[in-house]
Amino acid sequence: MVRGIGRWSCLLGSILFGFACGAGAESDEEEILVSAAASLREVISKSSELFQKAHPGVRLQLNFASSGALRQQIEVGSPVDVFVSAATEHVDRLSDLGLVSADDRRVFARNRLVLLGATDEVRSLRDLQSPAVTRVAMGDPRSVPAGTYARQWLAAEGLWPAIEEKTVLGGDVRQVLSYLERGEVDAAIVYATDAKLVRLEPVVIASGPQAPEVIYEAALIRGDGEARPAARQFFDYLTSESVVRQLEAAGFLAP
């Protein structure tokens, strides 16, 4: 009985070892690591696919999360090649640290903030103050651009810090969206593109002088030395016509 277990363990061990070895063995391809804001998941995924078809020999590794979290990872040394942030402040911070040069950053897209409601109780931004609304989801203003913009917007409308105690903070804008979809909250502040993705009609679209400016920037990260040529190629590709068309189709505003 014990011997049988010994043999099975060896077999299992070798299989796992084989997997581990296999996983790292793509060394004949060049791997480019791309970190992008969560709201760009669909557009960037699609664009990457097209890019990889056009450039065999380059593999794009995609990483989506809140821009703040992604920036943190880069700061502590994650080998990211291209960073697409939903707010300029994160690229600024990396630039201050010498990780992004002034020439290697471009405006990538723009977006708008919207308010989504789960019930009829929510028909305007003011309704968030009503006692019928107990929970409002938004991104963490400290690290999620959608949350920073949301706070800006609410403050401009005189609703912050009034409704702060009702807020449920999401780690990225997609998590905020999921809270609303699951019915865990009464309202959520996300991007117009997120609402469009899940086919929800926004209650309010932020516009006019009160509305925050949502600006996405793409940046080439330097790391130890110069950025790699394949990374620069992808970086240039991101501001090309075809990508701009895809962005507009998804509901983003052109850069």
Add this chain to the structure above:
Amino acid sequence: MSDFGFPLLLSLRVALSALLVIVPIGLALGYLQARRDYPGRALVDVLIVLPIVLPPSVTGYYLILFLGRKGILGGPLYELSGISIIFTFWAAVIAAVVVSLPLFIKFAQAAFLGVDPDLEAVARTLGAGPTATFFRVTVPVAWRGLVAGAVLCFARALGEFGATLMFAGNIPGKTNTMTIEIWSAYQAGDDARAVALVITLTAASVAVVLAFSRLERLQRKDRR
């Protein structure tokens, strides 16, 4: 945004509240598993150990599945009473209970197994009923093991993160426990705050470990 003291106090309140729930249930189930054999006992044992072994995100997922606003139990509850547990202080307590209770049950079980059944038998013949025997003989004799277990579970509840984040969410002023604050501050690049919280939590954990090992040593000396 909330000051430093709030997450600390909140974490303590959550852990203590969790302990208040854990101890009675843990004592009862720990005793049951230690002393009685019954059909399905092995299955119950598996269910008890499961939350210890499951990754916190899985636990968090199950909590939402059952107790979320549209959950299997949470849905009807919300329909009937408008009460929603998810994203409240109690959600944080429930998450802490779910990950720590199994630990305490196991500790209690071990502590009770270390109590000579003859002690309980003699107490019965001397006129003490089952409850009196439990509280005047079993528990005092198992005392050190029980307290050590409680201390460790308190620490576990204090350090709960994954399931808490999913089920109680990050609500500043309501559910942002120390662990969630650390993560949040780190993401925001607020190193000063993150470091301060980390040091506090580390110090608390060290204190707990010291208390636990001291109790453990005392218990072993007792047993000789």
Add this chain to the structure above:
Amino acid sequence: MSVEKPTALDVDITIPLGSGRDRVSVRARFTLSKGILVIFGASATGKSLTVRAVAGLVPAMGRIRVGGEILLDAEAQVNVAPERRRVGYVPQHAALFPHLSVRDNVAFGLRARGNRESSGPLAEEWLERLGVAHLAGRLPRRLSGGESQRVSLARALAPEPRLLLLDEPFASLDLTTRREMRRVVREVQKQSGIPMVFVTHSPREAIEMGDHLVRYGPGGSQEEGRPEDLVEKDLE
């Protein structure tokens, strides 16, 4: 004029042991009118089990009567809980409560019956009778084997049970202490008049302690009679 005095102990039980395929039963049937009844036999013949059944600590079927009160009657569905049987129990290892002082150990049974104020002095009286009054304040872990058993005895006797069960109480003591303890028990029995059941596998002990004897043999056989008769052959 002959009002029949109820016997001290009347046992007629079957004790189930194990489950499923390993199910066996121990059959016990004997009476005790007064004095000390010895249950004698080799190990694993069911002696301890019998005594624990009388105390109500293991389930059994049949009838148990102590001093006229029915403690167990499986047919009539009577099964008195151990804490109400008023049957004292002294196990092989003293099983003193480690967290209580000697005095509090002995007072335990008195306090369990709600006898708070007088429990202390009464406990000390019993300690006195068993020659260990000087140990009243000590904790059990600081007692020798013999001292522990004396305390255990005092503890079982303090609530004045109708019957005392001793399960090989001296088996883990050295010879000298054993002899001393046998004397103590016989003395206490004579003074208090409390009937006792004494379990042992030692032939010498059986003869010395018992007024009456039940011998547990292999295959569940039992013989009742005088100790000298039934144990003679084991004395070689």
